[in-house]
Amino acid sequence: MTKDYGQFCGLAKAARVLGERWALLIVRDLSVGSRRFKELHEGLPGVPTSVLTTRLRELEQMDIVERRPAKQPGRGVLYALTRYGAELTPILDSLGRWGAQRMSVPAPEDVITSSSLAAALRAAYRPGVITTPRTYLIHAGPVTAWAMVDGEEVVIKTGLPESDPDLTIHAGPQLRLLLAGRLSPAEAISSGALEIEGSDTELVTFLQAFHVPLDDVTTVA
Template structure:
């Protein structure tokens, strides 16, 4: 690690651990679930292999993550957050909500990944709106993520859930505006920007339960993207 602020301060120490490039996004992806090196690399387009290796080693040294033997066929090594590292999850969610206030659409060159979509769903969740346990599968461009929610409980994951989802949503280019309340579920479906496999009422509930508003100064007609 190269960042050392020379201060006996919790924030300075946190910045020392997480301030290097890609470190926060590595922790974000691992907060969704353990990953092999290959999966982490593929989920962070643009990160050089050497940089990823260095960041993983640094985060392991700081006891934010650990290596585990994979139980799946083929074995190998999984990277996973430690209990200490998992304490960052609600902090990441708050940071994600804070940053999303000024995001109505991707800027040129930006993409949505499955892990970032799953983390966004977790950060957006408002407990108490979904009564009966429901599993949603969301496809947004090349990204897919799921959320199983009900009452106060929420579980999210990247890609496809193990069980069959109750509701499948195929998102159009303005999913962000739906979650911000700037695009109504009815208008999203009518315009063809979004399709749903399941009752239309489930989309209304989804939009209410997974809600992150946009700042009032942000235009909802910015460049389109998921």
């Protein structure tokens, strides 16, 4: 961990821990769900094993991450956020929305992971738009996440939901423009940028509930 900034300031103390490379993304992934070391490593393309080990150790020392035994015997340990670490979730969502304002389409070298998709959906959710329980399954290329919503509450996970979704979306890079309202559902479907399993009405409802606008000045890909 880098040297302390030497300021009696909450932001300085937070930056000391979360300003380290990969630390925020590790916390982001664990905010979606507990992970084994291998799952974390596979879900963070480009992170060296040694760096991941060091970051996890530092986050454990700061009571942000803890190790828990897997529920199934012989399945090793899981890394999870502590209660203190889970308090970062709304902060992560706010940072995600802020960063996404100037993020239109991925650059050729950009990678989308299931955890980053799930976190993006959580950050995009607008409470109160949907008043009856709904489950949405989103495939963005090779990655998958789902959202179960009910009024003010939203549960976001990677993989497949336990119950049949009300709407399944198959999307590519244009999903970001769709969530920003820069691409209409009809345009997305007619162009082949989006395929759905479910009704057009359900898609409209989904896009009303999950929305992150783009700045008029969009300079970051």
